[in-house]
Amino acid sequence: MADGIATPIIGVLSDKTNTKLGKRMPWYYVGVILVSVPTIFAFQPCIFCRLFGKTSYWAFLNYTFMCVVLNIGWAMCQVSHMSLVPSLSLSRERRDHLNNLRGTNTFIANLMVLIFAAVSFAVIDDERLKYELLCQVSVGCGVLASLFFIYHIQEKALTRACRRLAKEFKRSLAANPTTVSSSNVGSRETFHLVGLKDSPEPKQKINSEVQVAPLDEDP
DSSP states (O other): OHHHHHHHHHHHHHHHOOBTTBSSHHHHHHHHHHHHHHHHHTTSSOHHHHHHOSOHHHHHHHHHHHHHHHHHHHHHHHHHHHHTHHHHOSBHHHHHHHHHHHHHHHHHHHHHHHHHHHHHHHHOOOHHHHHHHHHHHHHHHHHHHHHHHHHHOOHHHHHHHHHHHHHHHHHHHHHSOEEEEEEEETTEEEEEEEEOTTOSOHHHHHHHHOOBOOOOOOO
16 A cells, blocks of 8 residues: 555656756665665564564554555655656667566566575575575665666766757758667667658658657756
8 A cells, every 4th residue: 555655656756856866866766775674674573662662563563664664665666767768768669678678677586586485495494584584685686786777877867868869869850851760779879860852751651660759857
């Protein structure tokens, strides 16, 4: 429920965010922390019980709080991750490819967790140790993957480059009706313009070959 409520709220707020780090990445930074920390403490002894007393009431509040914070953090990561795509590419085909990569790697990550869980549960007898180890290894791998993503995705620079390329493309298109083919290298896109002065339907050919979708707003 926390995830369902937080996701649209974070989406609206991230659209209105404007920082030196970009619109989406600040939410991702906070989201990584809010996912990692509660996940570790979710399999630790009750913190609220130590502070306020060992009762079922405080235990319930403790683990409910951890789950709520974790889901809010996950919503931050998910929304910022997916909303970055329109800022990084002009081509719908490339955007679909990026989303497919995200989905594929999510599936691989889930599969790896299940495999590690099956092996560790078969080898380790201590019930508490099983879950603590699974949690720590999963969080560790997730943090490393997030740091890799943060290092390589510089939102402000990539968004400016993409919008600059979009303006150049529109100017070229206005100056000379053309067909367009695009190829991407990372987040860069190169358009090869071929004049079609004799073509009766240049715009239809452009749209069929490269579908240029609206860019996300540059903060």
